[in-house]
Amino acid sequence: MPVIVVANPKGGVGKSTLSSNIAGYFARQGHSVMLGDIDRQQSSRLWLQLRPDTLPTIQSWDIDRDDIVRPPKGTTHVVLDTPAGLHGKRLQAVMKLADHILVPLQASVFDIYATQDFLAELHRHKRSEKVKLGVVANRVKDHTKAAEHLQTFLRSLDIPWLAQLRDTQNYTHLAAHGLSLWDVPPHKVDKDLAQWRPILDWLVR
Numbered sequence: 001m002p003v004i005v006v007a008n009p010k011g012g013v014g015k016s017t018l019s020s021n022i023a024g025y026f027a028r029q030g031h032s033v034m035l036g037d038i039d040r041q042q043s044s045r046l047w048l049q050l051r052p053d054t055l056p057t058i059q060s061w062d063i064d065r066d067d068i069v070r071p072p073k074g075t076t077h078v079v080l081d082t083p084a085g086l087h088g089k090r091l092q093a094v095m096k097l098a099d100h101i102l103v104p105l106q107a108s109v110f111d112i113y114a115t116q117d118f119l120a121e122l123h124r125h126k127r128s129e130k131v132k133l134g135v136v137a138n139r140v141k142d143h144t145k146a147a148e149h150l151q152t153f154l155r156s157l158d159i160p161w162l163a164q165l166r167d168t169q170n171y172t173h174l175a176a177h178g179l180s181l182w183d184v185p186p187h188k189v190d191k192d193l194a195q196w197r198p199i200l201d202w203l204v205r
Contacts, residue, residue, distance in 0.1 A: 001071075003078040004203060005098040007091075010114035011084035014104045014138040016043035017171050019081035022102075024180020025200060027056035031076040036061035044081040051178030092125050100203055101131060102162075104138045107146035112153050119159065134202055137164040163198045166191065 006019045016037075023035040023044075035058050037044040048060050061071050061078065071078050082094060095101070101122065105111040115135070122133060135154060140147050154161040170189055174180060181189045181196065 001076055001078065002099045002203070003071075003080065003097045004100045004102065005080045005082060005094055006102045006104065007082040007086055007094065007118075008103050008105060008111075008115060009085050009087060009118050010105065010111055013106055013111060014165075014171075016047065016081050017175065018102060018104050018136065018138070019044050019079050020047045020175065021171075021180045021182075021196070022199075022203070023058050023077075023079040024056075025182050025196075026077045026079075027058045028180070028182040030056070032059075032074055033057075033077045033079065034059045034061040034071050034075045036071070036078060036080045038080070038082055047175055047178055049178070050176070055179070055183050087121065091121065095122070095125055095131060098131050101133050102136060102199070103133070104136045105150075106139050107137070107141070107144070107150040109149070112150065116153075119157070132202070132205075133159045134162045134199075135159060136162050136199060139167040140164050141167045160202065162202050163195055165195050168192065 004022055006015045006022070008015060019035065023033050027033045035044050035048060037060070045060060048058060051058065059075070078097075080094065080097070086094065103115060103119065105115040119133070126133070135157060137150055137154060140150065151164075170181075170192055174184065181192055186193060
């Protein structure tokens with residue numbers, strides 16, 4: 001049972017957006033998916049509440065923020081949306097569950113420095129080679145100085161830079177209705193689906 005953790009101690013980097021779309025993808029493939037939310041804002045839980053009953057089911061995983069346990073039997077895929085400020089013992093508890101840790105960040109100097117420190121902490125706590133780390137550049141505006149600085153930083157890392165997701169209102173509109181990219185006709189989100197392909201390939205490897 002793969003456990004996919006989306007984490008970055010910096011707030012507002014798109015953790016809930018990535019988490020909900022990953023859950024939506026695996027649900028669309030017919031898997032039994034649970035979306036856990038230990039973020040105080042409970043954005044992923046709200047997304048599930050907005051999700052139409054006619055779409056593939058995604059179960060909510062009620063998680064005690066101070067006592068993270070294994071999900072129920074029968075679950076084939078778990079996606080865990082984590083809070084800002086995730087460090088120390090709580091981070092270690094999450095890492096014990098994880099098969100993949102996906103770290104989103106945006107094109108700002110604050111995101112870059114916060115992510116740099118967080119990746120160093122992940123490496124310190126990483127006890128098993130089974131845990132795969134990957135980075136996703138999120139809400140990137142092409143052909144800007146900020147994007148260039150971000151790309152330079154990402155190329156310097158010793159972990160995979162999986163994808164660069166564009167800055168688009170598609171994610172905002174979908175989230176408002178409890179939808180993922182895989183819940184609408186592909187031609188409406190074809191550019192975004194193409195950008196997601198490397199992330200999905202990495203997750204199923």
